Amino acid sequence: MITLMRTYSTLQASVDGRRQVADLSRQLNQAGEEATTGYKSDRFRALGSRAGEAMATRARLDRLESFATINATLDRRLEMTGSSLGDMRASLQTVLDLAVPSTEGHAFTGAQLQAAARAALDQVIGQVNRSYEGVSLFSGVANTVQAIQPYDTVNPASGLSPRGMVETAIGAMPVDAAQANAKADALAAIFDPAAAGAATYRGTVYNGAARDAAGKGMSVRIDEEEVLDYGVQADDPAFSEMLRGLSMLASVDISTLDNQAARAWTSRAFEALENGRTGLLSAETRIGAQRRQLEDTMESQAARVTLYRQQIDSVEGVDPYEAATRLTQLQTQLEASYAITARLSKLSFLNYM
Known part of the structure; x- marks a missing residue:
């Protein structure tokens, strides 16, 4: 009886050993990645039918994180806006204080x-x-x-500087209370944010955007279903009143006028300065x-x-203890495979002759 024996060459064993080493190396890399990141290396393959759930959750998370970034920037902007409004009120107060005699009577x-x-x-x-x-x-x-044109700089849109606009409206110095009130009325008219024309607050002083038909300024979506109307614009009457009052006092030395x-x-x-200060406080x-x-x-x-x-x-995470244990096991297997492959590569028929 003839018996056929299938032989397994040392070359084939060496090749299979190398394949096993490559496979174990790949698994070891995956296990190392999972142990490091805390997530499955091939998440969607591992999740199977739950991959859709993970993708939807990640999409919601990405949208929320985008809102978080936008909102954090907006919060800092609003903080600086409020701080600037407070600084303006302080600047106005220094002028208003001069109208009140000091405790020494001066x-x-x-x-x-x-x-x-x-x-x-x-x-x-x-x-x-x-x-x-x-x-x-x-x-x-x-x-x-820039929201406001610098006082002595000509605005290209109107060909006037705010100072020139004010001085033209005032003209000659008032000689009595009636003229003073008439000239003050003229300034109030051109500093009205709704006034049209070149020699007006909107035409020469304010450079920013107009509000929409509903009187709204800026708005931003801060969440999926929430929109915030925010900020303050310098076409608000508080700003025009503030600048009108300061322009009146900066343009006239009242000591040269009739009492x-x-x-x-x-x-x-x-009166204009007080209106401006009150408006700024409301804006704050x-x-x-x-x-x-x-x-x-x-x-x-x-x-x-x-x-x-x-x-x-x-859904996507791996247990840290399980990942560490698997990493150790694969490392041990790989070391053993390296040793076996090395021994097989050294075998030769000549060693046994």
């Missing part, structure tokens, strides 16, 4: 008031023209331009309310982000 002089008003005017214009990350705070959607004219002029200027209050709404939304989103990450971890 009142301001016309020259002192005029100098203080001009300094405050330049300071306030700089504060209104502040920007955050290159975006103007008070220009509305036209956020790449009745000086009293009327100063009274109208300070609105900014605070907007930040509160935004912070509530951000807190809710942070909680949802945590929940979605936990869901993803439960």
Whole structure:
């Protein structure tokens, strides 16, 4: 009887050993990746029918994280806006304080008031023209331009500077209270944000965007179903009143006027400044309310982000102990395979002759 025996050559054994080593190396790399990241290396293959659930959860997480980034930037912008409004009120207060006699009974002089008003005017214009990350705070959607034209700089759109516009409207100095009130009325008309024409607040002083037909400025979606109307624009009456009052005092040395004219002029200027200060305070209050709404939304989103990450971890994650154990086992197997493959590669028929 003839028996056929299938032989297994040392060459074939060596080749199979190398294949086994390659396969174990691949598995070891995957196990190392899982142990390092905490997630399955081939997530969707491992999840099977649950892959759709994981993809949907990740999509919701990505949207939430996008909102979180946008909202954090918006919160910092609103914080700076509120701070700038506070700085403007402080600048106005330095001028308003000059109208009140000190405890020693000394009142301001016309020259002192005029100098203080001009300094405050330049300071306030700089504060209104502040920007955050290159975006103007008070220009509305036209956020790449300065909100307010510098006082002595000609506006190309109108061919006038704010100072020239004011001085043209005032003309000759008022000689009595009636003239002072008439000239103050003329300035109030051109500083009205709704006035049209070149020699107006909107035509020469304010460079930002107009509000829409509903009177709204900027808005942004801060969550899937939530839109926030935010910010303050320098076409708000608070800004025009503030700048009108400072311009009146910066343009006229009241010590050169008749007492009745000086009293009327100063009274109208300070009325405008008080209106501006009150309006700025209201704007600060609105900014605070907007930040509160935004912070509530951000807190809710942070909680949802945590929940979605936990869901993803439960679906895509691997047990750290299991991953470490598997890594050790594969390392041991690979070391054994290396040893066997090395021994097989050294076998030769000549060793046994």
